[in-house]
Amino acid sequence: MIQNYKIITLCGSTRFRDEYMEVQKNLSLKGNIVISVGLFGHSGDEEVWKPGVKEMLDDMHLRKIDLADEIFVVNVNGYIGESTRREIAYAKSTGKKVNYLVPVEE
Numbered sequence: 001m002i003q004n005y006k007i008i009t010l011c012g013s014t015r016f017r018d019e020y021m022e023v024q025k026n027l028s029l030k031g032n033i034v035i036s037v038g039l040f041g042h043s044g045d046e047e048v049w050k051p052g053v054k055e056m057l058d059d060m061h062l063r064k065i066d067l068a069d070e071i072f073v074v075n076v077n078g079y080i081g082e083s084t085r086r087e088i089a090y091a092k093s094t095g096k097k098v099n100y101l102v103p104v105e106e
Contacts (some may be wrong), residue, residue, distance in 0.1 A: 009035040009064045011087045012074030012101075015042035019076050023101060027072065035064045058083060062090055070097035078102045 008027055010020060017040045024034045039057060041048030048054050065071055071091045073084060080088070091098055 003031070005031055005033045006070070007033045007035065007068045008099075009061075009068035009071045009091075010037065010074055011061070011065075011071050011084050011091075012076070013042060013079060013081050013084060014040040014045075014048075016074050016076045017043040019074050019101070023072060023074050035068060037061065058086075061087060065091050065096060066094065068096065070099060073098065073100045075100050075102050075104065078104065080104075 010023060012020065014020075014037055020036060020040075024036055027034050037057070038060075039045040039048050041054065041057075048057065065087060071087070073080065073088060075084070088098055
């Protein structure tokens, strides 16, 4: 019988590639399905900066949030950028639980 695994979408700055990988690994080992970013624009994936690509990926990430039960924010040293703030607001507006790598005051 297939288990009912929680689906978690990762959000955060793509400058934190290594931390994304570590969080993805840890959440997967705890029995979660993890949805992550497709490209790390701030960590060397130059394709992100071609015309229209970042906008498409940002829009696609909102759809990834729709697919998830909750989001996990990879906010290394407490950093949350503009795009991530928008994703958090979107997740909350759709009733998703929001967890953080570094606890934040809400």
